[in-house]
Each structure stands twice: as C-alpha cells, then as structure tokens.
Amino acid sequence: MKKQAIDFSIEKASEKDMQELARIYLEGYKGLEEYSYTHMDDVLAYLNWLFRRDVAGIFVAKHNGRIVGFVASDGNWFSKREGKVVGAIHEIVVLPDYRNKGVGKALVEKALEYFKSRGLDTAELWVGEENYPAINFYRSLGFESKDRFNYWIRMVKKIDN
Structure with missing residues (x-):
C-alpha cells in the first residue's frame, strides 16, 4: 500500500484527552477485540x-x-525478562483512516526518543500473535521477536544512546 503523507503533530497527552483516547482505542481495535478491552x-x-x-x-x-492516534510509553518499566528497567510501549493506536500515513511510525519514534532521554537502552512491547500488520510494522522499525506468553509475542529493540 502506498503511503499518503499528511500533516500532523505529536504532542504530550493530558488527562483531559482521556475520553477521546478511549474512543480512539475502541475504534482502533475493531476486528482485534481478542487483544483489547471492549467496554468503555x-x-x-x-x-x-x-x-x-x-x-x-x-x-x-x-x-x-x-x-488521530496515541502511544502510551512507560519509562519506568522493570522487565523481568531483561532484568532491568526498559522503555515499554504499552499501547499504540492509530485510527484506521490514518494508518499507513506515517502517524504510527512518528508515535513510536517519539516513544523511543522519550526512552533515550531517560537513559534507557532497550524498548519492549507485546503484540497479539495474529496481529500480523502490527508485527510487520514493529519489525520495520527494528523490533525483534524475543519470546511469547500465551498468545502474546514480546518484541524488543535496542536504543542507540
């Protein structure tokens, strides 16, 4: 699919955005409900x-x-598998009409920049084993599959400091 760039900005979220983020979350997970919460x-x-x-x-x-999308990154996450604090991407959601336009990539890059500013050298995330578009997206950004738990795959990326 050819990317069609759009103008967008990345900003820090605030708690006043919570209702809108919940709406985006529910819309973004349509068809992937087995990996998400389904009630507001x-x-x-x-x-x-x-x-x-x-x-x-x-x-x-x-x-x-x-x-049109958000990323919830966590610079305080202790990864038992890594044995140290890592940057965790707990959630990334982009509205369907805004996918393949650079929004998701920019959000992940912002999270990685945030982790780097915290002095972290590793980022990790978990993705549903059959969420192939997301797995391929994360691979394209340098994440590698490391292990699994039930139907989740853990992906890891080293952060250059």
Missing part, C-alpha cells in the same frame, strides 16, 4: 492506569487539531 469503563480504567504509570510518556498525534 474497562478502557477508561486501563487509560487511567497508563497515565499513573508514566504521565510524561503518553503522546498524541493530531491532524487538523483532532487526535
């Missing part, structure tokens, strides 16, 4: 948890003033 109350509880984990690591992508 659960999504809001999850987003609250993400904000409490690392409010400084949540960024939104805006196009014409409208949020």
